Amino acid sequence: MSAEPLEIYLEEQDLGRSLREDVRVGLTAEPKWLPPKWFYDARGSELFEEITRLPEYYPTRAERAVLAERAGDIAELTGAKTLIELGSGSSEKTRLLLDAFVRRGGLGTFVPLDVSVSALRQSTEQIAQDYPGLRVRGIVGDFTRQLDRLPTGGRRLVVFLGGTIGNLMPAERAGFLRAMRDALEAGDWLLIGTDLVKDPGVVVPAYDDAAGVTAEFNRNVLRVVNRELGADFEPEAFSHVARWDAEREWIEMRLRAQRPMRVRVLDLDVAFAAGEELRTEISAKFRPEGIAAELAAAGFTGERFWTDPDGLFGVTLARAD
Numbered sequence: 001m002s003a004e005p006l007e008i009y010l011e012e013q014d015l016g017r018s019l020r021e022d023v024r025v026g027l028t029a030e031p032k033w034l035p036p037k038w039f040y041d042a043r044g045s046e047l048f049e050e051i052t053r054l055p056e057y058y059p060t061r062a063e064r065a066v067l068a069e070r071a072g073d074i075a076e077l078t079g080a081k082t083l084i085e086l087g088s089g090s091s092e093k094t095r096l097l098l099d100a101f102v103r104r105g106g107l108g109t110f111v112p113l114d115v116s117v118s119a120l121r122q123s124t125e126q127i128a129q130d131y132p133g134l135r136v137r138g139i140v141g142d143f144t145r146q147l148d149r150l151p152t153g154g155r156r157l158v159v160f161l162g163g164t165i166g167n168l169m170p171a172e173r174a175g176f177l178r179a180m181r182d183a184l185e186a187g188d189w190l191l192i193g194t195d196l197v198k199d200p201g202v203v204v205p206a207y208d209d210a211a212g213v214t215a216e217f218n219r220n221v222l223r224v225v226n227r228e229l230g231a232d233f234e235p236e237a238f239s240h241v242a243r244w245d246a247e248r249e250w251i252e253m254r255l256r257a258q259r260p261m262r263v264r265v266l267d268l269d270v271a272f273a274a275g276e277e278l279r280t281e282i283s284a285k286f287r288p289e290g291i292a293a294e295l296a297a298a299g300f301t302g303e304r305f306w307t308d309p310d311g312l313f314g315v316t317l318a319r320a321d
Helices: 014-028 044-050 059-078 093-106 117-130 170-183 200-206 215-228 288-300
Strands: 082-086 111-114 156-160 189-195 238-245 249-258 260-264 267-271 277-284 300-307 313-320
Touching: 014 215, 014 260, 014 267, 044 117, 044 215, 059 093, 059 189, 059 313, 093 111, 093 117, 093 277, 111 117, 117 249, 156 260, 170 288, 189 238, 189 288, 215 238, 215 249, 288 300
Parallel strands: 082 111, 082 156, 156 189
Antiparallel strands: 189 313, 238 249, 249 277, 260 267, 300 313
16 A cells, blocks of 8 residues: 655745744844754754664663553553654654554554655655555644644544654743644543653763764754855854753753854854854753643643663653543
8 A cells, every 4th residue: 555645734935934034033042043953954864863873872772662662552552543643754663653553453544744745755655565554644744833734533642752842942842732732632642752861971972972973963954054045154163062951951952163253144144253152952851740740731641651671761651631
């Protein structure tokens, strides 16, 4: 069975408009920032896949360990008819869930949502080929804006893996979870992966690896802005910085200007002082009680909380009240 034609709710011009707006707001802010979603062009996605295989980067392995052990429980507890994945990418870890649902029986539809048309087309065709009894319905959209486009009907399980929710600021996170609850019906399910608070000596190297892959990934956002907006950033003139914020319990990735410089982008003339830092990502780490409280505030009840054997990463199964 082939995948259904992609449902496209996010066009290239939408992405371009969003990038221009983010660049204009972020580079005129004090301190300067850019959102992490612009890391992920084709090269950025390749670099991130490389990061997930680095010895320092534990989150992907730890989350996969949880899913490998608990996928059958998730299938039994939810009895979902439709599995929806937000920010699906290659859907590699999701295959552990799909296998469990296929063994149990009853799952009819898989709906991956992602901003990348090319990545989504490739992954949906492959999954349709590998799971011939499954309806595969890809949606091109932004999970922060297009949750109202999710298919309705049947018992649904929405999957949001990778600790991606930690890239949202607390207010954004609360808004996202409320919008997620509004898009679901009582009795639907949410499966969410969250990296846990731990020794900074474990966390920081995951974002500042010895091989320098994360540094290249971080600088890639400047290459995206150069290519898409005709900017003249010199990516190699920025150093990669990964810093643990103990008060907020998150990692900040930044790019530090090695010397004074001026950058032209859009109609802006952006000055950087030597040593000035541009924030490109936060990655919040969570405590189990904090996850439960945030979900409850948005209208979910946490039914199960699992971790890998080393307690590095948490996966929560919550039900919409």
